[in-house]
Amino acid sequence: MTAKSPVTLDPTEKIPPRERILAAARELFYRNGIRAVGVDAIAEAAGTNKMTLYRHFPSKDELVAEYLRQVAKGEAAAWERLQAQHPGDALAQLRAWLKDMSDHIISRDERGCPLANAAVELPEKDHPAKRVIEECKTAARAKVIALCRAAKLKEPELLADELNLMLEGARVTAQSVGIDGLGARLKRMSDALIAAHGPK
Amino acid sequence: MTAKSPVTLDPTEKIPPRERILAAARELFYRNGIRAVGVDAIAEAAGTNKMTLYRHFPSKDELVAEYLRQVAKGEAAAWERLQAQHPGDALAQLRAWLKDMSDHIISRDERGCPLANAAVELPEKDHPAKRVIEECKTAARAKVIALCRAAKLKEPELLADELNLMLEGARVTAQSVGIDGLGARLKRMSDALIAAHGPK
Numbered sequence A, B: 001m002t003a004k005s006p007v008t009l010d011p012t013e014k015i016p017p018r019e020r021i022l023a024a025a026r027e028l029f030y031r032n033g034i035r036a037v038g039v040d041a042i043a044e045a046a047g048t049n050k051m052t053l054y055r056h057f058p059s060k061d062e063l064v065a066e067y068l069r070q071v072a073k074g075e076a077a078a079w080e081r082l083q084a085q086h087p088g089d090a091l092a093q094l095r096a097w098l099k100d101m102s103d104h105i106i107s108r109d110e111r112g113c114p115l116a117n118a119a120v121e122l123p124e125k126d127h128p129a130k131r132v133i134e135e136c137k138t139a140a141r142a143k144v145i146a147l148c149r150a151a152k153l154k155e156p157e158l159l160a161d162e163l164n165l166m167l168e169g170a171r172v173t174a175q176s177v178g179i180d181g182l183g184a185r186l187k188r189m190s191d192a193l194i195a196a197h198g199p200k
Helices: A002-009 A019-032 A041-047 A050-056 A060-085 A090-105 A114-121 A128-150 A156-176 A182-196 B002-009 B017-032 B037-047 B051-056 B060-085 B089-106 B114-121 B128-150 B156-176 B183-197
Strands: none
Touching: A002 A182, A002 B060, A019 A041, A019 A050, A019 A114, A041 A050, A041 A060, A060 A114, A060 A128, A060 B002, A060 B156, A090 A128, A090 A182, A114 A156, A114 B114, A114 B156, A128 A156, A128 B017, A128 B156, A156 A182, A156 B128, A156 B156, A156 B183, A182 B156, A182 B183, B017 B037, B017 B051, B017 B060, B017 B114, B017 B128, B037 B051, B037 B060, B060 B089, B060 B114, B060 B128, B089 B128, B089 B156, B089 B183, B114 B128, B114 B156, B156 B183
16 A cells, blocks of 8 residues: 555645635635635645535635634634633733734734734625624623723723724734834833723 | 717716726725725726726726825825814814714724725735825824824823824724724723823
């Protein structure tokens, strides 16, 4: 059976096609934009074909929605890591979240928030991705409000909105203007906003 | 000459093709997204043809850049109107800008900032639109810093960044989550941020 070994050793063989398609979609959609990438390019990058892609995802819209569900799962996991790193310390979790997000925003290969970018690219109100985006963003806001409240900061909802919109705006600004000085400015703003809501 | 009157009365006849093409591009690019709209659709909406479009704009990329130059001109004109409405009163100009932007963000047919949306849709670093976006956003930031300084607010650069990113984030949030309660939250945040930088 030696003749078959190069095939059985092919790393793509070990990963089921559905996962390979999702991994390729995630990379291409994020890098180039959802509208700029067709299902042919995704199938090719995943080492499969369009027929297999459509067997797993009934349409490109469904593939986009599933790509964003994966992103949302990743964000939920990141929140759990933050909690595990600073158990019982809400203020430390809040500051670690701000630091992680800021580092992310000013990294060279950052292309903005995949969920916000998708909202910009998909104006159709009935697109299946819309609900995924809305649910994930709403959950993230609730999370930050809960942290601000647990950290006993004043007007936790207001502060959470200030921090959330600052980061959301910074991710867009990194795309439109660039990242020069942005990290330092985010740090100053975060500190000033938290200080203005100083512990009750 | 009565037989020709329906043609000479055609309103499209009075507007030169270049302007009709730009108006159609502006509407379609903003409404549906830059990637989602082809030059054929723009030529058709402008009541002309692709050949005429390419006579005025050598490529779709150049048409996109010119569309964003028009947006930038509109923003510059809006700043001038604010100055004219509140001559010599920087704080009133700043508050009026925040109010105008907030009203804009929560209007039903808002689709976000055309410049920021374009930055999301166009990852290509050498796209001719990139410079237009960067210049307009950089000029807007300088404008807000100058206003905060003229209004004698403390740490004007920090406050300008806080307000700018808040609005940029809100425009994205309106697309991804919706506008429920957003106007009231923007008002509270604006007031809180300005108060925290209260006049020196």
